[in-house]
Amino acid sequence: MPEARLIDGRGMEPPEPLELAVAALGSLAPGEELVMLLNCEPLPLYAILERSGYRYRSERRSDGSNEIHIQKA
Amino acid sequence: MQPTLSFEQAPPISVPFRFFLTAPLFGAAAGLILAWLGPAALESRWAPGALAMTHLIVVDFMLQAMCGSLLQFVAVVAGANIWRPHLVATLVHPLITAGAVFLATAFLLEEQLLFLLAAGAFAAAMGLFLTVMALALLRTPARGMPIHVLRLALLGLLLTVVLGVTLAATLGMQESVQSVWSLLTLINVHVAWGLAGWALMLVIGVSYLVVPMFQLTPAYPPWLTRALPAGLLLVLCLWSLQLLPNLAGAQAWQSGVAVAGVLLAGLYALATLWLQARRRRRQADVTLVFWRGAMLSLLAFAVSWLAFDALPQFGNHARAPLWLGVLALPGVFLSVIIGMLYKIMPFLNWLHLQRQGGTAMPPPNMKQMIPEGAQRGQMRLHFAALALLLAAVLWPALALPAGLAFSASCLWLEWNLVGAARVYTRFRDRIRAAASQAADSARP
Known part of the structure; x- marks a missing residue:
């Protein structure tokens, strides 16, 4: 299984992580995962993912940030 | 709670862009009027040139940019559906533009008919704009302090426009409403709602979102986010009591109310500067420097007001209100607006191009849409023009260089914004060409 790619956007100025x-x-290869760490819920990214055929799952971490896992649908 | 932005509601890009691309041109016109009229425009706040320049800046620059941003911001931040944004923009934009040109010309030529035309144009433009905004903001499911403050700012705009249209109609008909209120009382209340109730309230509401999110600062303390708009509203209501005839003479009391308002504004400026000093990223981009310049101008405004209040020999000088006006308009509000335009236009470009091109044709990098060097150069000229304008209030002989510098800064801004719009059209055309090429090759 390919290794997940990580974008830690917590110290970046929006909309750079986007x-x-x-x-x-x-x-992104089929089966490969993109993981994003963000301080906010990236609604514009979700809209883009839904339009472009990607699935995602978002988890709230204990420090209040969001961890988003993205894969090709 | 971290605020969030939603972009599915965003109106067509031409809706905000028409406002953004018009706004700086009228700033340039204001600068040219100062250069043309020279020291005569700076005799007092009542000089025809000063009134014309002020209204070109507050209506044609600030109001244009703020209306364009709000049509976007309300849809995106509040998730509110704006009724036919394209039609609203097509009607409101030329009406505001014409209204401000009528008004500025009316002040310069002291022509009654032009005041009436201005009153009619503003009543129609703002009547439509405020109705559409009110409907959108009343129906939105979104909650939170920025939305509440936005509603208060629109109330401030409504009162500013009602008082402004009354004043313009009064000047146009040479009909005096002075049997009820003195003209000065109406102007005092109009200016207070315009500067504090509308413009500052809007900046405060927007900053609750953009300062922590885009400048990576801690959030504003919750008590402050509630106290500032509530305090400002209370001050404005008390200040408006001078419209009641039996309170018209309460000068000392009113002066205390004004000081309270100015202290609130100073507190907001200090809080924002304090947050910016604690941001997580050390690198200062152009927008951050514009915000800092704006907050320092607001602080200087507050200190100057208190000094003028304590030292009447300075406060009663005919040019003291001009000093405050320069700090407030180009200093505070234009600095925030220009700084925000440099963020908003590339982001809207990117967003709309991403929608059209998808992941197959990713849009150009946002940072390259308006070159950093061009932004920084324009920013330096803006602050140099601000310093020259303040110097010209002290030494009116400097009116010519101050007016030319301000005009040049606005034209440079226009050039930078047009450049961003051209990036959009060039890349959009490439996406369309690629799509039609793909369609051609798919044909048997």
Whole structure:
């Protein structure tokens, strides 16, 4: 199983994490996972993922940040 | 709670862009009026040139930019459905533009008919805009302090417009409402609602979202987020009591109310600067520097007001209100607006292009849409123009260079924003060409 790619956007100025995520989606292999760490719930990213055929799962971490797992649908 | 933004409701890009691309042109016109009229425009706040410049800045620059942003912001932040945003923008944008041109020309030429035309244009434009906004904000399921403050700001805009239209109609008909209120009382209340109830309230509401989110600062303390808008509203209501005839003479009491309002504004500026000093990222981008400049101007405004109150020999000077006006308009509000435009336009470009191109054709990098060097250069010119404008209030002989510098700064801003719009159209055309090429090759 390929290793997950990580974008830690917690110290980045929005919308940089969104930009990086969209750039990474294009090269995401089937079965490969993109993991994002963010301080906010990325509603615009969810909309993009739904439109572009990706599935995602979001978890709230104990420090209040969000962990989002993205894969090709 | 971390605020969130939703982008599915965003109106077409042409809706906000028409407002953004018009706004700086009228700032440039205001600068040229100052350069043309010279020291005469700075004799007092009542000089025709000063009134014309002020209204070009507050209506055609600030109101244009704020209306354009709100059409976007309300849909995105409040998830509110705006009734036919394209139609609203098509009607409101030319009406505001025409209204402000009528008003500025009316002040310069002292022409009654133009005041009436301005009153009619503003009543129609703002009547429509405020109705659409009120409906959207009343129906939205979104909650939270930024939404409440946004509602208060729109109430402030409503009262500013009602008083402004009354004043313009009064000047246009040479009909005096002075049997009920003195013109000065109406102007005092109009200016207070316009600057504090509308513009500052809007900046406060927006900052609750954008300062922590985009500048990576801690959140504003919850008690402060409640106290600032509530305190400001209370001050404005007390200040408006001067419209009651039997309270018209309560000068000393009113002066205390104004000081309370100014202290609240100063507290907000200090809190924002304090948060910005504690941000998680050390690198200061152009938008952050614009916000800092705005907050320092607000602090300088508060200190100047208190000094003028304590030292009447300065406070009673005919040019003292101009000093405050320069700090408030180009200093506070234009700095925030320009800083935000440099973030909003590239982001809207990116968002709309991403929708069109999908993941197959990712949009260009947001940071390259308006070159950083061009933003920084324009910012330096903006603050240099602000310093020159303040110097021209002290030494009116500097009116010509101050006016030209301000005008040049606004034109440079326009150039930068047009550049961003061109990036959008170029990339959109590439997406369309690729789509039609793909359709052609798919044909048997």
